[in-house]
Every structure is written in structure tokens, then in C-alpha cells.
Amino acid sequence: MDPVAFVAVALAAVLHAAWNILLKTAGDPLRTATAGVLAASAILVPIVAIGWLVLRPAIPAEAWAIGLFSERAYCRFLCPLGGVLALLDRLHLLNLLKRRPECGSPCHLCERGCPVRAIEPTGKIVTSECFQCLDCQVEYYDETRCPPLVRATKLRGEPMPVGIPVKHV
Secondary structure (H helix, E strand, O other): OOHHHHHHHHHHHHHHHHHHHHHHHOOOHHHHHHHHHHHHHHHHHHHHHHHHHHHOOOOOHHHHHHHHHOOOHHHHHHOHHHHHHHHHHOOOOOOOOOOOOOEOOOEOHHHHHOOOOOEOOOOOEOOOOOOOOOHHHHHHHOOOOOHHHHHHHHHHOOOOOOOOOOOOO
């Protein structure tokens, strides 16, 4: 592999990991994500665009066809960053994606909602396939959709939240 491409992929892997850690530990993830996207747009997009023009691979028509039927096909099957992240993921020390004992049996809500099918029928997340999109975590903490949380809310006798409360100023 070309050393320049290797350094670019390694840098992208480190930035991806740092971004995920930043979002998961931030007090307000939406504000953090907005600031991060704006900063990345101003700084990283021109760098990535130049790198893509220099290093872009020739993508055959079959790969484009696979992309029509598979979620994030390029990221999953062709992108070298995806391969590096899958290898590095085998070394992870912390599992930050939360799961309940009910996940997978009887509940399959997160499994059905995963865009890349990285959750097994048993409820276990296959971290080498996971893109850290956090869709499963949105379901995990949603008191109106997650069956164990809905059941717990009903047992406590609290009214079910119907939406996001709006404060009028």
C-alpha cells in the first residue's frame, strides 16, 4: 500500500474514533456535533477533496450496482478505512454501546433498526460491522419505543411521554 494512502487511512481512523468519543462524552451532543461538522467542513473537506482527487480508486460498475441494494456498500466493502477500523475494533478496550438482557430476546427493535445489520438476533452488537451511527442507542433510551422501558414506565405508573416537551418563554 502506498505510504501516503496508509497515513491518510490511519489519520481518518484516529479522527473517527476521536469524534465518536467526543460525541458520546459531550454534555450536549447536538451542539458538539454541530460545532464539529462546521469545523470539519471548513478544515477537512478541502483536504479530503484533494486527497480523493489524487488517490481515488477506480470503482467498477458492479460496486455501484451493489450500492443500490446495500446500505453503505462502499464503506462496508471497498473503503480501506472500513477495513482498518474493523481490524482496530478487535482491540477495543471499552464497549460504550449499551445493551439490556431483553435485547434480542424477546425484543428485536434495535436489530431491525440497524442500517448495516450489525446486531445479531441474540441482541449482541458485532462491533467489526458497526459504524457507530448510534441508532440502536436512540432506541435503547427511547421510553416510548424500547419495550423494556415502556414496561418499566407502565409499572411505575408514570404517564408515557408523547413527544419532546416544549418550553414557552
